[in-house]
Amino acid sequence: MTNGNAGSEKSVLLDVKGLKKYFPIRRGLLQKTIGYVKAVDDVTFFLSRGETLSLVGESGCGKTTTSRCILRAIAPTAGQVLLSDNGEVLDVATVAKSRLRSLRSQMQMIFQDPFSSLNPRMTLLDIVGEPLLVHGEGNAQERTDRVVDLLRLVGLRPEYMRRYPHAFSGGQRQRIGIARALALNPRLVVADEPVSALDVSVQAQILNLLLELQERLGLTYLFVAHDLSVVKHISERVAVMYVGKIVETAPTEELFASPKHPYTEALLSAVPKPDPRLRSERIILQGEVADPANTPPGCHFHPRCKYAKAVCRETSPAQEEVAPNHFVSCHRATELSLRGVARSSA
Amino acid sequence: MQNDTKPLLSVRNLRTSFFQDEGTTKAVDGASFDVFPGKTLGIVGESGCGKSVTAQSILRIVDHPGRIVEGEIILTRADASQTDLVKLKANSREIRSIRGGEIGLIFQEPMTSFSPVHTVGAQLIEAVLLHNAIGRQEARRRGIEALRSVGIPKPERRIDEYSFELSGGLRQRAMIAVALSCDPRLLIADEPTTALDVTTQAQILDLLRKIQQQRGMAIMLITHNLGVVAEMADDIVVMYLGRVVEQGKVDDIFHDPKHPYTKALLQSIPSIDSVPRVRLPTISGSIPHPFNRPTGCPFHPRCASFTPGRCDTEEPLLLAVGEGRKASCFLYQ
Numbered sequence: 158m159t160n161g162n163a164g165s166e167k168s169v170l171l172d173v174k175g176l177k178k179y180f181p182i183r184r185g186l187l188q189k190t191i192g193y194v195k196a197v198d199d200v201t202f203f204l205s206r207g208e209t210l211s212l213v214g215e216s217g218c219g220k221t222t223t224s225r226c227i228l229r230a231i232a233p234t235a236g237q238v239l240l241s242d243n244g245e246v247l248d249v250a251t252v253a254k255s256r257l258r259s260l261r262s263q264m265q266m267i268f269q270d271p272f273s274s275l276n277p278r279m280t281l282l283d284i285v286g287e288p289l290l291v292h293g294e295g296n297a298q299e300r301t302d303r304v305v306d307l308l309r310l311v312g313l314r315p316e317y318m319r320r321y322p323h324a325f326s327g328g329q330r331q332r333i334g335i336a337r338a339l340a341l342n343p344r345l346v347v348a349d350e351p352v353s354a355l356d357v358s359v360q361a362q363i364l365n366l367l368l369e370l371q372e373r374l375g376l377t378y379l380f381v382a383h384d385l386s387v388v389k390h391i392s393e394r395v396a397v398m399y400v401g402k403i404v405e406t407a408p409t410e411e412l413f414a415s416p417k418h419p420y421t422e423a424l425l426s427a428v429p430k431p432d433p434r435l436r437s438e439r440i441i442l443q444g445e446v447a448d449p450a451n452t453p454p455g456c457h458f459h460p461r462c463k464y465a466k467a468v469c470r471e472t473s474p475a476q477e478e479v480a481p482n483h484f485v486s487c488h489r490a491t492e493l494s495l496r497g498v499a500r501s502s503a
Numbered sequence: 504m505q506n507d508t509k510p511l512l513s514v515r516n517l518r519t520s521f522f523q524d525e526g527t528t529k530a531v532d533g534a535s536f537d538v539f540p541g542k543t544l545g546i547v548g549e550s551g552c553g554k555s556v557t558a559q560s561i562l563r564i565v566d567h568p569g570r571i572v573e574g575e576i577i578l579t580r581a582d583a584s585q586t587d588l589v590k591l592k593a594n595s596r597e598i599r600s601i602r603g604g605e606i607g608l609i610f611q612e613p614m615t616s617f618s619p620v621h622t623v624g625a626q627l628i629e630a631v632l633l634h635n636a637i638g639r640q641e642a643r644r645r646g647i648e649a650l651r652s653v654g655i656p657k658p659e660r661r662i663d664e665y666s667f668e669l670s671g672g673l674r675q676r677a678m679i680a681v682a683l684s685c686d687p688r689l690l691i692a693d694e695p696t697t698a699l700d701v702t703t704q705a706q707i708l709d710l711l712r713k714i715q716q717q718r719g720m721a722i723m724l725i726t727h728n729l730g731v732v733a734e735m736a737d738d739i740v741v742m743y744l745g746r747v748v749e750q751g752k753v754d755d756i757f758h759d760p761k762h763p764y765t766k767a768l769l770q771s772i773p774s775i776d777s778v779p780r781v782r783l784p785t786i787s788g789s790i791p792h793p794f795n796r797p798t799g800c801p802f803h804p805r806c807a808s809f810t811p812g813r814c815d816t817e818e819p820l821l822l823a824v825g826e827g828r829k830a831s832c833f834l835y836q
Contacts, residue, residue, distance in 0.1 A: 215700035216671075326789040356549040356790060357727055361771040361783040368780060383700065386730075390773035391780065409779050427705035428775050429730030433753040436734055441709050442702045445670050498776050 167205035169241065170377050171227070171345060176200040176236035176250075178222050182450060194450045196222040197233070198401035201476070204345070209371065209378040211388040211409075213424075214398035215446055220381045223398070224347045226250070227379065228264055229257060240264070240345070262292055265338040269350035271330035275322040281308065281333055282318040288340040307336040311366060328359035335366065339374070349381045364391055385428050389413055394482070397421050400447045400457040403476075407483040414497040417485040419462045422495040440496075456488065464489055509579060510537035511689055511721050512561070517574035517589075519553075519560045528793040530556040530569065532745035535821065538689060543715065543722040545736030545753070547729060551790050553745040554725045558691050561723075562602050563593045578605070581688065604634040607682035609675075611694035616678060617666035623650075623677050624662035627684060634685040649680040654710060672703035676710065683714065690715075693725045708735060729772055733757055741765050744791070744801035747821055751828030761830040764802045800833070808834055 177200075179193040197219040204210050212220040226233040229249050238249040242263060249260060265288075268274035275284055285304045289295065295303065305315040311332040322330055331351060338346055348367070352360040368391065370376060382388050388395055389409060396406040397420065405418040416422045426440040444461050447453055453460055459469040466489065474486045487493075519531040531553040538544045546554045559565045561576055576588040578601065591598040602608075610616040618626060627646040628639070635642070643662070650658035653676040666674055675695065682690060692711065696704040708731065715722055724735055732739055732753070739756045741749045741764065749762040760766045770784040788805045791797060797804050803814040813833055821831040 215702060326792075328789050357729070358549060358768055358771055358786040359789055361773070361785040364773065365782050365785060368782070385701070386773045386775045386777075389775055389779050390777070390783070393780070413775065423702060425775070427701040429704070429708070429728065429734040430776065431729040431733045431757065431769065431772060431774055433733045433736075433757050439705055439709070441705050445672060446700075446702075 167207065169203050170206045171204040171241075171379070172237070172239040173200060173202050173223075173227065174237040174239070176223065176226055176238065177234045178219075178226050178231065179234045192450055195401045195452060196449055197226060198449075198452075200236070200398075200401075200403050202396055202403060202406060204377055204379060206344070206377055207371070207375050208394065209380055209392045211380040211382055211392035211395045212398055213382055213385060213388050213395060215383060215424075217400075217446060217449065218398040219401040219449070220383075220398050221349055224266075224349055224379060224381050228261070228266060228347060230266075258292070262288075262341040263343055264345040264347065265341065265343040267331075267334050267338050267346060267348040267351045270354050271327050271334055272354075274334055275330055277322055280319050280321055281313075284322070284333060285318075285336045285340055288337060292341060294341075303340065304336075307340055310339065310370070311336045326359075327355050328362055331355060331363050332366065335363075335370070339370070342374075343376070345377045345379065347379045347381070350383070351380075352387060353382065353384060360387070367391065385425065397424065400452060401449050402457060402486065403484075404458065404487070405483075405485045407480075411480070411483055412497075416495050416497050417479055417483065417490045417493070418458075418487045419464050419493070419495065420458050422497070423461075425498050426496065428498075456486075464493055508539055510577075511540045511579055512538040512723075513575070513577040513579075514557070514561070515575040515577070517557065517560055517576065518572040519556050519565055519569055520572050521569040523568055526794050529745050529796065530793070531560060533574075534740075534742065534745070534747050536740045536747060536750060538721050538723050539738075540688065540721050541715070541719045542737040543724055543735050545732035545739045546723065546725045546742060547727065547732050547739060548742035549727055549790055551744065551793060552742040554742055555693055556745075557742075558608070558693050558723070558725055561588060561691065562606060562608060563588060563591065563598050564602070578689075580605070600634065603630055603682075603687075604685045605688050607685070607687035607690045609678050609682050609690065609692040609695045611697050614666065614671075614674065614698075617674065619665060619667055622663050622665055623669070624664075627662070627677070627681050630681050631684050645684065646680075649684045650677065653677070653680045653683070653714075654706075655680070671699055672706060675699060675703075675707055679707075679710065679714075683718075686718070687720060689721045689723065691723045691725070694727070695724070696731060697726070697728070704731075711735070729757075729769065741768075744793075744796065746801060746831065747829075748802065748832070749828070749830045750821075751825075755825075755828055761824050761828070761835065762802075762832050763806045763808050763834070767805075767807065800831075 176197055178197040179195050181190040182192045184191050214220050225231045227238050233250045239246050240249050282304050285307055286300045289300045308315045313332050352363050392409050395409050395412045396403045399420050405421045423440045423442045442461050447457050455470045455472055456474050459465040468488050474488045476484050476486045479485050479490055515535050517531050517534045521528040548554045560571050571589050578586050628642045631642040631645050647658045647662055655661050655676050696707050736753045739753050740747055743764050749765050767786045786805050799815040799817055800819050803809050819831045819833050821829050824830045824835045
């Protein structure tokens with residue numbers, strides 16, 4: 158499987174429209190709301206069946222909140238999260254609580270920290286079998302058989318299923334988390350920073366496993382990450398977030414080779430490259446990420462943007478499609494020529 | 504490495520072990536390397552390789568039940584005399600004047616390394632007063648200057664704030680200001696940017712480079728991020744399970760690695776300029792638990808060039824494998 162920008166031809170599995178999540182800031186004795194943290198502010202994107210979309214951005218940009226709203230781990234303030242379920246389209250954001258459980262078998266999550274996301278008092282059999290138990294699938298023997306299959310699938314030895322998580326290394330624990338996420342045959346897997354807590358030599362094993370499982374089971378991934386090298390490796394399309402908004406979405410190679418948003422350009426340039434011969438002139442962004450409780454007017458990025466003009470300070474840019482499947486929210490997207498990451502000859 | 508200048512810090516055959524009820528962990532098991540004035544030495548390795556314990560050993564702040572078992576850490580002082588830090592008592596006056604004075608330290612987690620109940624200024628002024636015979640007012644003035652020199656805006660206001668009032672990037676800058684306040688000749692930076700976002704990381708690395716140019720101080724940069732060392736270091740030491748497996752110039756290590764571990768590590772990292780969605784070469788297995796330390800070469804169970812009967816019985820020595828570089832592998836011995 159190589160780069161796939163065939164997203165529009167495949168059927169859409171998840172369609173997120175105008176998603177918002179505002180957290181109220183309360184003060185005083187009466188807990189009066191004095192403002193809102195706009196963690197996710199009008200986010201729109203889609204996911205086609207079998208593809209991988211990465212949400213990237215710095216801490217506090219709202220990527221994790223977005224992924225949680227999609228699973229309805231937290232209720233969004235506004236917007237739609239449309240999931241197609243056997244030809245039927247359901248809005249996860251508003252569906253009745255009674256339907257949620259069956260919907261959640263379609264969408265599962267892989268967590269960042271393989272140490273705190275597994276209960277130390279449960280054996281592998283209990284951990285991986287728990288989703289089956291909760292959803293009332295099969296009897297004890299059938300569940301055990303399923304756990305054996307799942308452990309094999311993620312490259313763990315089924316003989317170990319009576320052991321506890323402490324007996325496993327970080328990489329193995331992440332495999333357990335993946336097995337648990339796959340127990341109910343989900344179609345959408347949301348992976349929130351699945352390799353960032355792992356050692357470098359183990360990261361590659363888990364990334365390979367995720368790619369392999371996707372091919373075998375036809376999974377759709379929403380991959381949340383901050384490490385652009387990892388994102389480049391795993392995704393077919395990338396959405397870059399900055400202070401609650403998606404500023405650019407494009408097929409992976411295109412985004413890395415010719416970014417259209419100044420923030421994407423700065424982000425790409427900031428990544429240290431593992432080659433001392435490429436000590437390039439980096440774009441060092443000045444200042445800090447804007448506060449989502451007190452966002453600047455106009456484009457949120459304008460105080461740090463070296464290309465900002467008067468219009469950027471006043472009006473918020475609308476999303477436009479500058480190339481097929483390449484969406485940018487920048488007033489100057491078509492006039493700027495920005496620097497991407499050159500492919501090294503090696 | 505260079506022979507023309509004398510090393511500022513010379514670590515020889517350092518062994519630091521932790522003695523616990525469950526057994527003894529050899530956190531650092533015979534590490535040797537040099538840090539040269541004005542240069543950056545990158546110490547690279549994954550978790551458990553002993554890179555942080557090496558830094559703690561140099562500063563003599565190894566936590567109980569750990570202690571230095573063997574080895575020398577020779578610091579060349581400002582007056583060209585030499586001091587073996589291992590021989591000093593961990594709480595002696597001399598090591599306390601070196602720690603924070605001649606050798607500055609930046610920790611990984613700026614949130615937990617600052618006290619939350621004292622202002623940043625109080626902690627900064629404390630460091631200045633400890634190492635200089637000056638008054639409180641003068642110390643405060645120097646503190647503000649130090650904050651300004653690391654690019655903190657409005658330092659005269661920030662000095663009275665608490666660490667939780669600062670953002671991650673500013674907090675790390677304040678940490679650097681504390682470390683630099685006494686003009687160290689060697690700065691040990693233990694994962695200085697790991698907790699930061701990439702754009703903030705770029706700011707901090709840029710700051711460290713500028714400060715190094717201005718002051719000509721040596722930096723010992725400890726990190727697991729190969730991208731960061733490639734950008735920053737002059738020389739690199741690669742560690743695995745407490746041992747130095749390879750050392751050399753940054754360009755040699757990245758473009759002509761000798762040790763199978765270095766080779767495999769470099770191949771296994773996804774790079775921002777590589778082709779997406781192809782299988783990455785991996786290192787099989789995972790880092791062994793310190794109690795299950797393999798016999799012979801510690802890397803042999805995961806090594807692609809493993810020679811049975813040799814790698815699993817004998818320990819390879821760190822020997823020269825070319826101009827200014829060393830590797831500890833039987834492939835070259």
